[in-house]
Amino acid sequence: MWVDLRQYVAVALGVLWSASSGAGELLSFTACPVARDTGANTDLCFFTEYQGQRYALQGPSDWGRPELMHQVLVEGEVVEGEPVCGATVLSGRVSVLRERDLSCNEIVPFDGSVVGRARNLFERGSQAQRERAAGMMAALEENPALSIEAVIYDTPQPEPPQPPFTAQEMVIHFPFDSDRATGPDMMQFIAMLEYAVAAGGTVSIDAHQGESLTENAGVLAERQGMAAARASKLERIARRLGVPASSLHVTWRAENVPGDGRHDWESRRVDVAVIPPGGEAP
Amino acid sequence: MKSVFVKSMQLLAAGGVALLPLVATSGTSDLQYPQSEWWAPGDKRTFPAYSEHANEHGRIGIINASGAIETDGHPFFTPMGSNGRACVTCHQPGDGMSVSVTTIQRRWEETGGKDPLFAAIDGSNCPSLPQGDKASHSLLLERGLFRLGLPWPPKPYDGEEVEPEFSIEVVSDPSGCNLDPEWGLRSDSPTVSVFRRPRPVINISHLVELPHGVPPHDKFYYNDKTLLPTDPETGDFVSLQLMTDGRGISPKEQAKDAARTHLQRPDALPEQALAKIEAFEKQLYAGQVFDNVGGVLTGAGAPPGIGPNALLQAPPGRLGNNPINRVFGEFSMWEGESGETGQQTAFRNSVARGARVFFDRRFYISNVGSYNDKGLGNPFKRSCGGGCHNTTVMGMDLAPGFMDLGLNSWPWQNQRDDLPLFRITCKADVPPQSYLGREILTHDPGRALITGKCRDVGATMTQQMRALAGRAPYFTNGSAANLRELVDFYDRRFNIGYSEQEKQDLVNFMRTL
Numbered sequence: 001m002w003v004d005l006r007q008y009v010a011v012a013l014g015v016l017w018s019a020s021s022g023a024g025e026l027l028s029f030t031a032c033p034v035a036r037d038t039g040a041n042t043d044l045c046f047f048t049e050y051q052g053q054r055y056a057l058q059g060p061s062d063w064g065r066p067e068l069m070h071q072v073l074v075e076g077e078v079v080e081g082e083p084v085c086g087a088t089v090l091s092g093r094v095s096v097l098r099e100r101d102l103s104c105n106e107i108v109p110f111d112g113s114v115v116g117r118a119r120n121l122f123e124r125g126s127q128a129q130r131e132r133a134a135g136m137m138a139a140l141e142e143n144p145a146l147s148i149e150a151v152i153y154d155t156p157q158p159e160p161p162q163p164p165f166t167a168q169e170m171v172i173h174f175p176f177d178s179d180r181a182t183g184p185d186m187m188q189f190i191a192m193l194e195y196a197v198a199a200g201g202t203v204s205i206d207a208h209q210g211e212s213l214t215e216n217a218g219v220l221a222e223r224q225g226m227a228a229a230r231a232s233k234l235e236r237i238a239r240r241l242g243v244p245a246s247s248l249h250v251t252w253r254a255e256n257v258p259g260d261g262r263h264d265w266e267s268r269r270v271d272v273a274v275i276p277p278g279g280e281a282p
Numbered sequence: 283m284k285s286v287f288v289k290s291m292q293l294l295a296a297g298g299v300a301l302l303p304l305v306a307t308s309g310t311s312d313l314q315y316p317q318s319e320w321w322a323p324g325d326k327r328t329f330p331a332y333s334e335h336a337n338e339h340g341r342i343g344i345i346n347a348s349g350a351i352e353t354d355g356h357p358f359f360t361p362m363g364s365n366g367r368a369c370v371t372c373h374q375p376g377d378g379m380s381v382s383v384t385t386i387q388r389r390w391e392e393t394g395g396k397d398p399l400f401a402a403i404d405g406s407n408c409p410s411l412p413q414g415d416k417a418s419h420s421l422l423l424e425r426g427l428f429r430l431g432l433p434w435p436p437k438p439y440d441g442e443e444v445e446p447e448f449s450i451e452v453v454s455d456p457s458g459c460n461l462d463p464e465w466g467l468r469s470d471s472p473t474v475s476v477f478r479r480p481r482p483v484i485n486i487s488h489l490v491e492l493p494h495g496v497p498p499h500d501k502f503y504y505n506d507k508t509l510l511p512t513d514p515e516t517g518d519f520v521s522l523q524l525m526t527d528g529r530g531i532s533p534k535e536q537a538k539d540a541a542r543t544h545l546q547r548p549d550a551l552p553e554q555a556l557a558k559i560e561a562f563e564k565q566l567y568a569g570q571v572f573d574n575v576g577g578v579l580t581g582a583g584a585p586p587g588i589g590p591n592a593l594l595q596a597p598p599g600r601l602g603n604n605p606i607n608r609v610f611g612e613f614s615m616w617e618g619e620s621g622e623t624g625q626q627t628a629f630r631n632s633v634a635r636g637a638r639v640f641f642d643r644r645f646y647i648s649n650v651g652s653y654n655d656k657g658l659g660n661p662f663k664r665s666c667g668g669g670c671h672n673t674t675v676m677g678m679d680l681a682p683g684f685m686d687l688g689l690n691s692w693p694w695q696n697q698r699d700d701l702p703l704f705r706i707t708c709k710a711d712v713p714p715q716s717y718l719g720r721e722i723l724t725h726d727p728g729r730a731l732i733t734g735k736c737r738d739v740g741a742t743m744t745q746q747m748r749a750l751a752g753r754a755p756y757f758t759n760g761s762a763a764n765l766r767e768l769v770d771f772y773d774r775r776f777n778i779g780y781s782e783q784e785k786q787d788l789v790n791f792m793r794t795l
Contacts, residue, residue: 069716240509
């Protein structure tokens with residue numbers, strides 16, 4: 001019972017924090033991440049402290065979680081809402097800086113103030129798969145052989161794209177100084193390539209790199225050649241997945257987009273477009 | 283007998299479980315090899331559809347799913363090169379299709395070191411050493427390690443030139459081979475010699491399967507979201523699970539390489555032989571079936587994940603780190619009165635507890651290069667099975683899991699004075715190894731010898747966890763003489779704090795796989 005109570009207190013405290021750091025406030029800073037233990041059966045969560053405030057460090061799925069031994073670059077906007085990891089929530093992006101900083105080494109032991117939720121893998125499956133998994137779970141004691149049967153399945157192949165074909169676009173964002181995109185972004189990229197091939201259209205890939213103007217560490221500029229690396233990586237994927245060279249338009253901007261401390265993460269991106277034959281760029 | 287057997291195998295593969303006892307109880311005597319027995323190249327034998335082979339802790343069962351084969355003339359069992367070895371020399375049935383250090387030592391005693399197993403090329407610390415001396419074979423005799431000479435700079439990989447991000451310097455060279463004028467890094471064909479254990483040639487069909495249900499990772503390498511390499515023959519993406527450093531793109535490419543290096547065959551193996559080797563490897567399923575203390579491990583009422591049938595039946599390429607699969611399936615049936623004797627029951631109870639420690643007991647996985655930095659976060663708090671050993675019934679990392687656990691690179695408590703030590707210096711403008719920086723001391727640069735990437739230095743591929751009982755020592759560089767030392771390594775490296783009981787339970791659990 002008292003555990004529930006403490007969670008309650010933590011939530012209340014968190015609300016105080018987020019209230020004190022005005023929603024909409026823009027932030028851009030570098031700091032050490034702090035790992036927090038959230039209980040025996042759950043993963044850690046990460047937050048950081050900046051100017052007396054705690055901010056949760058989270059991001060899109062497979063974006064790249066914070067790492068001790070490295071600082072993070074935090075670029076975001078304070079959002080209203082329940083605290084995460086006992087800290088104020090930001091929208092935006094958190095990038096692990098690839099140079100080492102051995103002073104980033106703090107783990108907050110489990111103290112009951114933030115209790116993680118145990119997740120399991122098949123939660124992300126379809127409704128039918130989840131139901132099957134629940135059924136297997138229930139029948140396991142009776143029939144333990146089920147425990148070595150398939151629980152994780154391939155997602156069904158989407159229907160092949162059909163005409164009329166229209167222009168498509170997507171933006172792929174990247175962590176600072178990185179050409180690693182997320183798995184979900186790559187799935188969408190594959191779908192676009194398949195669409196382009198089905199439509200006989202062209203694919204344009206336009207890559208950028210940028211600077212971040214931070215409050216506490218000056219201007220951080222991405223390494224030279226990042227935009228080219230992002231472009232060539234996606235180009236290679238497009239070629240290998242069947243887009244003919246003649247249908248690919250790859251460009252990149254070698255100079256950094258200047259930072260102004262407002263959503264600078266958005267300039268670390270690749271714009272992808274598919275233009276069907278005779279169509280116009282979106 | 284054969285056709286009935288094969289038919290029942292097919293039924294099993296189709297999901298039937300009623301026939302389990304047919305092969306699960308330890309077989310009839312004509313299928314058993316009562317002692318760990320040396321399979322010499324060129325022996326004329328039958329490799330039956332099902333056989334059991336004694337090892338240190340009991341017996342391993344091997345299913346040869348397409349039925350008995352004659353080894354006579356079969357390219358896996360026949361010397362195909364110039365040094366008298368065959369594939370089977372280093373991939374022995376009784377040793378889980380690897381070769382244990384016990385077998386290696388016995389072979390030395392029996393042949394006075396004349397067996398082709400000890401061939402100078404890689405069965406000695408360096409071919410330039412006096413071959414009659416035991417000391418020249420110390421790495422093989424003491425740690426079960428063969429020499430692998432890898433070209434430096436790397437050859438093109440997956441059709442692309444590799445431009446190394448680092449330079450390599452030899453800091454110490456106990457084998458003498460890295461500084462050797464003929465064989466070393468400064469020779470006419472510059473070569474880095476590293477020393478590795480043979481990986482088991484069993485359950486290969488699980489290893490080569492692309493991951494299911496985790497798109498886009500049936501096409502993409504998890505770490506950096508590049509496309510996986512493709513098989514030059516078929517153009518299909520490959521799982522990257524073969525070999526310590528992933529250089530064995532496909533079973534055929536691997537076999538070509540093995541024939542050229544281990545068998546010293548000057549020309550390429552003919553296509554027919556390659557196809558036969560691949561087919562043979564892909565239909566072998568193996569796991570422990572009998573434990574000297576725990577008794578018969580399979581059959582009615584036993585954990586379904588034990589024994590070769592589990593490998594035959596279970597779907598390959600699936601993440602098993604979920605509450606149903608628990609990677610190796612359910613073990614709870616061994617939690618109560620489950621043996622015929624008190625000793626058996628105690629062992630089985632321990633195995634069941636070990637399965638829980640393996641799957642449930644989380645710890646901080648920290649500073650593992652090429653792992654924590656692939657998006658998972660540092661530290662990542664997982665158990666053995668929930669973290670890296672996550673593939674259903676196999677226990678390798680489905681990702682695929684190249685990682686620098688701390689077995690190769692300093693400063694983790696693994697420094698070895700019998701292995702070469704290299705200083706890797708990475709260029710200033712490339713991303714560093716995430717936790718060791720740009721100057722790294724390592725016994726084996728691992729994956730980086732193939733990709734040339736600084737971030738890959740020291741990273742080696744997780745192995746399957748089957749048939750462990752017969753193939754000590756463990757880890758790629760043989761640093762754990764037994765399963766207990768293996769558990770102790772993890773306990774130290776990750777500050778886990780396993781109790782004595784938990785350690786013993788984990789050891790017993792692994793003995794049954």
